[in-house]
Amino acid sequence: MKSSTYTYPDKSGHFGCYGGRYVGETLMSALMDLETAWNEAKNDPAFMGEFRSMLKNYAGRPTPLDFAERLSNHIGGARIYLKREDCAHTGAHKINNVVGQGLLARRMGKRSVIAETGAGQHGVATATIAARFGMSCKVFMGAEDVRRQAPNVLRMRLLGAEVVPVTSGTSTLKDAMNEALRYWVAEVENTFYIIGTVSGPHPYPAMVRDLQRVIGDEARQQMLDQVGRLPDLLVACVGGGSNAMGLFYPFLDDPCAMLGAEAAGEGLNTPHHAASITGGSPGALHGAMTYLLQNDEGQIQEAWSISAGLDYPGVGPEHALLHDLGRVRYDGVTDLEAVEAFKLLCKFEGIIPALESSHALAAAIREAAKRPKDQAILVCVSGRGDKDLDHITAYMKAHNL
């Protein structure tokens, strides 16, 4: 941040009325230790130097900023620029956060790591860093997602991780996180929990944002260097919201509009969506106060999205604040709109995006069509779509696309 007008979270880990620590007492001590360790590490030039070095030499950063010329011409509106996180090692932005937390786990002397995963990208990234550091690794994954994301399950197992299918609740990301928390409570003294998004109890939302801000830091400089100006609009998909926070955060004091694309599933007017901000209300889940999909009596409701990585009934607490402040606009993108955007990027740019990222692309395309050609839209392609091919083929067949 170049200015100090935005200083969230506060010392107690709150983003306005959101965030905080809503966990059982057993985890409080581990969270306080983690907060102390992270505060020391992020101010230690040796630690941050090693982090940057690994991002460069291991994760393959900086990722490119790419003008989607043919796609932009096809839409006929604003120019669309792609921040290519799909080019990072393991195929998604998730590696940025995991390199940082992996280094922190090692610094804290932890020999085993656990993670929850939805689409499998964070699980793969965690398994990757565990292999690199010689740590044992358990990944909790909803049984339904194990089925939907078979290639990533295979990758995690090849990398030496144990994939634990979770059959409680709805067998998706929410339940994987429940189970990871239960495991962590039992093994808290030796285990580092690598949370994959800007969610969970303090300090995770702020720590993950700080580790992912490299996306926005790079993109901002690349826009200035390659295009000679800042974008008029930033767009990213929001499940938990880590690629979006990573992109948005370094631009918060710039005169750039921001749009978070939530998964509208079969439509916001149906019960089948995962749009926690546009279709939910405030509550506490998985350690944080934020927007949730829930009924009138506070029971969490099942999220729905074609994209396993967005299929979550909550959102990072900082997004909840940015929504309330009006700094970021959040809008829904349906399954169908995402699949159509997916096809367009394949056809016009030779890039196969993840279904998660396709939600951001759909929102960017919608905005580009409304804006003049002299405007620039920067959209985060958070990951690549190889993992989704079986799933998307089945969807297109079922919908005659």
Added chain:
Amino acid sequence: MNRIDQTFTSLASANRKALVAYLTAGDPDFDTSLQILQTACASGVDVLELGVPFSDPTCDGPIIQVASDRALKAGMSLSKTIRLAAELRRTVQTPIVLFSYYNPLFKYGLERVAKEISEAGVDGLLVVDLPPEEAGPLTTALTGKEIHLIRLAAPTTKPDRIRMLADGAGGFLYLITRLGVTGTGGLDYADVAKHAAAVKAVCPHPVCLGFGISTGADARALAPVADGLIVGSALVRVIAQAPADSDLPALVAAKIRELREGMDA
């Protein structure tokens, strides 16, 4: 005087320990649950913890998770849990502690929760995922009500924090005996005894032990080291494992007597 305080005072003067029983509200359904709770209170339970079913019980093991699911599928909710407590209060004087995750309370409205549980005759509130740092709004809502906010301490809680928790506790302090979620057994009695003694030394309130206490033998070994024992999963398991058409209140009462006898031995 709050029924929880009355109970611990009279138990202490009789040199007896409290049996605190957790049961999930509405498990397996509203009417059966009410019968089970009434029978439990007549069978040696000193304090009743009434669990509000929640869709995402991250602090609970499989037994209470499944009980929560059973109750939710039978239509249970926070409002019906409060109604259940009120029904129960018409026939029993046992102190009732509502045991909940924070989200159902928050969504329902904290002022409304405070008012309705107070009217229902609830004596305490224990919110398993609400550390004191986040408890300000709930504490404010409970101001002026005869309701204790029960605090928890864990094996990982450091000494200065134990003192902070103990000072702010109302009713009794819930001391978690072991790492992990509810319903996991295998307690090291000597370890637990040492931990309990350290906590009792700094806590001005009664200290009750919970997590992993499931048999008469556990009860017999641990009753001497604390002011009370909390049993949850072991009772809920009786409901889960009973054959169809069982007399559930009688089965739960039998388990309670086993624990009570262990404690009084």
